[in-house]
Amino acid sequence: MAYSNAMLPCRHIGGFVALRSVLIAAVLACSSRAGAAESVYQLRATVDVPLLAVSLAGWWSAAVVERQVHPDLCNPACRSNSLNALDATVTNNHVAGLRPAADLTLAGLITVSAVATIFPLKGKGRPSAIARMVILAETIAVTGAFTALIKHLAARPRPYMYDPDSADGYRRGDRRDYLSFFSSHTAIAFASAAAVSAMFAATYPGSRLRVPMILLSFSCAAAIGIFRIASGDHFFSDVAAGALVGTAIGIAIPAAHRTERPSIRFVPGPSSLGLHGSF
Numbered sequence: 001m002a003y004s005n006a007m008l009p010c011r012h013i014g015g016f017v018a019l020r021s022v023l024i025a026a027v028l029a030c031s032s033r034a035g036a037a038e039s040v041y042q043l044r045a046t047v048d049v050p051l052l053a054v055s056l057a058g059w060w061s062a063a064v065v066e067r068q069v070h071p072d073l074c075n076p077a078c079r080s081n082s083l084n085a086l087d088a089t090v091t092n093n094h095v096a097g098l099r100p101a102a103d104l105t106l107a108g109l110i111t112v113s114a115v116a117t118i119f120p121l122k123g124k125g126r127p128s129a130i131a132r133m134v135i136l137a138e139t140i141a142v143t144g145a146f147t148a149l150i151k152h153l154a155a156r157p158r159p160y161m162y163d164p165d166s167a168d169g170y171r172r173g174d175r176r177d178y179l180s181f182f183s184s185h186t187a188i189a190f191a192s193a194a195a196v197s198a199m200f201a202a203t204y205p206g207s208r209l210r211v212p213m214i215l216l217s218f219s220c221a222a223a224i225g226i227f228r229i230a231s232g233d234h235f236f237s238d239v240a241a242g243a244l245v246g247t248a249i250g251i252a253i254p255a256a257h258r259t260e261r262p263s264i265r266f267v268p269g270p271s272s273l274g275l276h277g278s279f
Contacts, residue, residue, distance in 0.1 A: 039128035040203045041135060041257045051138045051253065058145025065152040066175060080162045086236050091162040093232035102185050102227035109189055109220045110140065113196040116213060131257065132199050136192065139253045143191040143246055147184040156181040160232040183234045186225040186242030187249075193217035194250025202258070221246075 080088055117132045158180040197214040204210060225239040234242075 039131060039259055041128040041131045041199065041254065042259045043131050043134055043257065047256050048134070048138065051142055055138070055141040055145040058142070058149050062145070062148035062152050065149065074157050074161050078157045078162045083162070083235070084237070087159075090229055090232065090235055091159045093159060093230055094163075095230045095232070098227040098231040099233065102224050102231065105220055105224050105227065106185055106189055109217065109224070110192055112220075113192045113217065116196055116200060128203070132203070132254075135199065135254050135257050136195050139191050139195040139250055140188055142253065143187050143249045144184060146245070146249070147182065147187045147242070150182060151179040151184065154181040155179075156238075158233055159235055163232075180234055181238050181241065182245065183225065183228050183238045183242035185228050186221070186234070186239045187246035189221035189224040190218070190243045190246030191250035192246075193221040194247045195254050198251055198254045202254075 080091055083091070113136060114133065117136050118129050155178045157178050161177055193214075197217055200207070200213050201210050221243070225234075225243060228234040229236060229239055
């Protein structure tokens, strides 16, 4: 099945989105005054500056490591006996149309996340609207930078590289054929879903849209992972790792910006000891 690179919206959509997010975050962080006492989220130089530095360092490191990846490690095909039983089942996947589908779904998820993040539903969401947007951008930037670095260090061949019959135009013929572990599309999708879900739930704890927001965002993220497997660009393990890493970053970065940090303490009672927590 022939496939043209011209069909791709961009060469590295994960890297493009994350790098752009670093620039957006830097600009907004400098101009934002989202630190009001009533805000749920607040920007802090002690948190934001290191995050931006880590993102830039990650992308710089990935660019350095990229030069060490040989563009033709498997010729004519990689050996499938090195794969686990589950991953070995996807080496014949070649649904080319799902490549742009995953790109478009990811772009849509990020757009919806940004809209849900920056536009407040009611008064209490206004003071931290810009802060939430910066947090989302930082989440995507850190996830993209970390993923890019790991992908180039691992240099794992993509599933289609284990199938000698996939060389009829499906292979890209460059280093991108060896960036399978782990899935940047999936990582960024789950990071966005986790971040927007956490911030929406914390900002509007009583909203009826909270559960639909969580279900919609994570469903889109899961669909992106499925698309990447079905297209033959990633193994199950690539997508699983991307989902775990993305979710962890998507939870951690917003939590670091909470004005009220999560806490658990023991509360003595008349005849017992209680446990009180705030999240």
